[in-house]
Amino acid sequence: MGGMTTSPSLASALFTDLYQLTMMQGYYFNDLHRQEAVFDLYFRRLPFEGGYAVWAGLEPMLETLESLRFSEDDLAYLGTLRQFRPEFLAALRDWRFTGRIEAFAEGDIVFPHEPLLTVTGPLWEAQLVETMLLNSLNFQTLVATKAARCVLAAKSSPHGGEVLEFGARRAQGPDGAVSAARAAFVGGATATSNVETGRLFDIPVSGTHAHAWVESFPDELSAFRAYARLYPDSTVLLLDTIDTLHSGLPNAITVARELRGQGHELRGVRLDSGDLAYLSRTARAELDAAGFPSVKIIASNDLSEAVIAGVIAEGGRIDVYGVGTQLATAGGPGGGALGGVYKLASLNGVPRMKLTGDPGKASLPGVKHVWRATADSGETSPLQWDVLTLGDPPQPGQRVSDPVNPLRSAPIPAGLHWHPARQTVMEGGKRTRPARTLKEIQAFSARQLARVPTETRRLLNPHIYRVSLAPDAASLRQRVMEDLQAQHTK
Numbered sequence: 001m002g003g004m005t006t007s008p009s010l011a012s013a014l015f016t017d018l019y020q021l022t023m024m025q026g027y028y029f030n031d032l033h034r035q036e037a038v039f040d041l042y043f044r045r046l047p048f049e050g051g052y053a054v055w056a057g058l059e060p061m062l063e064t065l066e067s068l069r070f071s072e073d074d075l076a077y078l079g080t081l082r083q084f085r086p087e088f089l090a091a092l093r094d095w096r097f098t099g100r101i102e103a104f105a106e107g108d109i110v111f112p113h114e115p116l117l118t119v120t121g122p123l124w125e126a127q128l129v130e131t132m133l134l135n136s137l138n139f140q141t142l143v144a145t146k147a148a149r150c151v152l153a154a155k156s157s158p159h160g161g162e163v164l165e166f167g168a169r170r171a172q173g174p175d176g177a178v179s180a181a182r183a184a185f186v187g188g189a190t191a192t193s194n195v196e197t198g199r200l201f202d203i204p205v206s207g208t209h210a211h212a213w214v215e216s217f218p219d220e221l222s223a224f225r226a227y228a229r230l231y232p233d234s235t236v237l238l239l240d241t242i243d244t245l246h247s248g249l250p251n252a253i254t255v256a257r258e259l260r261g262q263g264h265e266l267r268g269v270r271l272d273s274g275d276l277a278y279l280s281r282t283a284r285a286e287l288d289a290a291g292f293p294s295v296k297i298i299a300s301n302d303l304s305e306a307v308i309a310g311v312i313a314e315g316g317r318i319d320v321y322g323v324g325t326q327l328a329t330a331g332g333p334g335g336g337a338l339g340g341v342y343k344l345a346s347l348n349g350v351p352r353m354k355l356t357g358d359p360g361k362a363s364l365p366g367v368k369h370v371w372r373a374t375a376d377s378g379e380t381s382p383l384q385w386d387v388l389t390l391g392d393p394p395q396p397g398q399r400v401s402d403p404v405n406p407l408r409s410a411p412i413p414a415g416l417h418w419h420p421a422r423q424t425v426m427e428g429g430k431r432t433r434p435a436r437t438l439k440e441i442q443a444f445s446a447r448q449l450a451r452v453p454t455e456t457r458r459l460l461n462p463h464i465y466r467v468s469l470a471p472d473a474a475s476l477r478q479r480v481m482e483d484l485q486a487q488h489t490k
Helices: 018-029 058-067 072-080 088-090 121-128 128-153 173-186 196-200 211-215 220-232 244-263 277-288 307-313 438-451 471-488
Strands: 036-043 101-103 119-120 161-167 235-240 268-271 296-299 321-322 342-348 368-373 383-389 397-402 410-411 418-421 423-427 467-469
Touching: 018 088, 018 121, 018 438, 036 121, 036 128, 058 101, 058 128, 058 423, 072 088, 088 342, 101 410, 119 121, 119 128, 121 128, 128 161, 128 307, 128 321, 161 173, 173 196, 173 438, 196 471, 211 220, 211 235, 220 235, 220 244, 235 244, 244 268, 268 277, 277 296, 277 307, 383 471, 397 471, 467 471
Parallel strands: 161 321, 235 268, 268 296, 296 321, 383 467
Antiparallel strands: 036 119, 036 342, 101 119, 101 423, 368 383, 368 418, 397 410, 397 467
């Protein structure tokens, strides 16, 4: 099963909100269900008070859409709700997703107010998939972004560092644990502690032992020796069950010497409490003095990007960070949930718009293209600007405006290289290209993140990357807004 890109949690067409189905029935009996609809999925605010987001969850979603069906059990259950007519339920028996999807490639770097994914298809098809799209893409994008922030913090050390995903025990249920581990890998984590995730997605699994292992033996040294006998080439010892520096570390060094005498090397030691900066500096010095400079120091204990950055700033010597709760639950300021939304942009070729009284929540009408500018045509060229148009790429001298505040505008300078930021990933309900492995997605994401300007990547007070509306998109918004106001204002 290596290389799978999804899990079975979204297999049912009933993984949706009731109102999606009641609207579908309404569309069906009002003969609207076959009208061509265009829906945009986007978010309005970056998570974690950061400067970017890592787009994740697309490949599992495409896999789900290809096989999405209403089973006989599904239809029987809907019949028990006494809200759905037999004719509608009979029509659902042949329901399939046949639409087209344009989207950023999974792993790409994305920003607020731009359509990350656009669904074009019959209205009742595009309507049904809203809940599952938002569920998968919101959560995995959030976790992948958190992981990328932790990885960037870890790599800022002059000694380097990597991040492991340790969050299954604190994740929101089994499906949340698997999805979080997958997304964390997209964001740059090098392994997961979750064995099922490793099996499903063919990614590395990693782990040590718990305090219970030490507590199950007469003494700590006996516990360490027993573990080393079982796993002589992959031994990582947890140091803090009794006392990190006065018991755990000396006993670990004793076992390291014994392993070396048998032709093996101690792989690492783990710190799980206390002052991680001080403990890691001390452990590093003592391990080096004892002749074990290659032994890795692994840290856990409610880590986040801020904690990692703080440990490094204080001279910590940690090689590997096991991030659990804060990663799997996407905790921290600006975390918890990604406010992604799914809004109708066009119906039968007519632009549609949610106007609302809050300019920040108004949607953008029409079928839009997302263009991304780079300084040159090279694949590693830094990202400069994203602009939404109704067709052609932006032109030098055009004045583009902020998606929320039209009064904020700027001219497009000459010399930028523009290319489509999205691609057609599904046509006629089928993927347009083979699914990429998770390792391929991770590598792509790392390359894309490296193209984001340094000031936009920083953890605190990042520079705001520009996303703008071209004159044609801005004019359409203004026209549709004025038409709506004229129709509904007396």
